[in-house]
Amino acid sequence: MNFENQVAIVTGGTRGIGKGITQALLQAGAKVIATYAHNDAKANMFKEEMSLYADRLTLKKFDVTDKSQCEDFFKDVTEEFDQVHILINNSGIRRDNLGASMTQEDWEQVLDTNLKGSFYMSQLSILHMMKKRYGRIINISSVGGKMGLAGQANYAASKAGQIAMSKSLSKEVAKRKITINNVCPGFIETELIDDLSEDLVKEYKSQIPMKRFGKVDEVANAVLFLASDKASYITGTTLDVSGGL
Numbered sequence: 212m213n214f215e216n217q218v219a220i221v222t223g224g225t226r227g228i229g230k231g232i233t234q235a236l237l238q239a240g241a242k243v244i245a246t247y248a249h250n251d252a253k254a255n256m257f258k259e260e261m262s263l264y265a266d267r268l269t270l271k272k273f274d275v276t277d278k279s280q281c282e283d284f285f286k287d288v289t290e291e292f293d294q295v296h297i298l299i300n301n302s303g304i305r306r307d308n309l310g311a312s313m314t315q316e317d318w319e320q321v322l323d324t325n326l327k328g329s330f331y332m333s334q335l336s337i338l339h340m341m342k343k344r345y346g347r348i349i350n351i352s353s354v355g356g357k358m359g360l361a362g363q364a365n366y367a368a369s370k371a372g373q374i375a376m377s378k379s380l381s382k383e384v385a386k387r388k389i390t391i392n393n394v395c396p397g398f399i400e401t402e403l404i405d406d407l408s409e410d411l412v413k414e415y416k417s418q419i420p421m422k423r424f425g426k427v428d429e430v431a432n433a434v435l436f437l438a439s440d441k442a443s444y445i446t447g448t449t450l451d452v453s454g455g456l
């Protein structure tokens with residue numbers, strides 16, 4: 212797949228799954244704007260690792276939960292680049308707790324980051340992509356949004372919300388050659404799930420037909436396919452990358 216002359220935004224694109232997606236897009240020739248919210252150290256390390264692609268990689272720091280920051284980011288990007296072809300809504304957080312004891316703050320932070328942030332970024336991209344009559348939007352949702360996991364009422368709701376949101380939006384923009392899809396990872400080896408206890412890791416692996424957690428590259432490959440011209444007739448759908456979970 213060749214993404215030369217295409218511009219992609221990857222939110223949360225400097226570590227974890229987003230880092231894998233940014234790297235794969237750079238290797239395939241795209242110009243990438245990778246965003247992050249807090250972790251300057253990881254972002255700078257990533258920039259150094261990607262020095263080979265320095266002329267095609269831009270890093271931007273802002274919080275996707277804040278609409279005005281999303282608007283400022285988009286204004287900067289569209290001044291710098293003529294066209295944005297691809298948006299990957301990848302930034303996300305977990306704040307697990309049993310529903311009965313979940314705080315309002317944990318509920319709101321997860322919904323705001325995973326769902327509201329994806330909506331703000333999608334809305335701004337759609338306004339731009341409609342004028343250009345081309346676009347690819349991919350949300351990194353989760354199998355948790357389809358099956359639910361104990362302790363993840365907030366996370367599962369946010370991820371199910373992303374799927375429903377993109378199904379609706381995809382119908383609104385299909386005529387303008389904009390496709391909107393979801394990739395639903397299962398358990399992928401990143402810092403997001405570093406805190407799982409050994410017992411829980413064992414239990415989850417035993418439930419996965421492939422008996423292992425996935426790698427960020429395995430998610431990135433699915434994302435690149437949906438972002439490419441080869442996926443021109445696919446919209447409003449979800450692709451699981453979960454080892455069969």
Ligand code: NDP
Nearest residue numbers: 223227228247248249250274275302303353398399401403
């Ligand atoms: P990581 O925790 O490794 O990375 C999360 C990224 O999101 C970071 O770059 C972080 O920025 C960014 N981010 C967090 N909050 C905000 C915010 N408010 N504004 C902007 N950016 C923000 O997570 P993963 O790579 O594991 O997860 C990526 C996506 O994949 C998430 O949406 C997650 O829900 C989903 N997913 C992950 C699975 C897994 O097993 N790992 C399974 C299923 C889905 P910073 O570096 O500055 O903190």
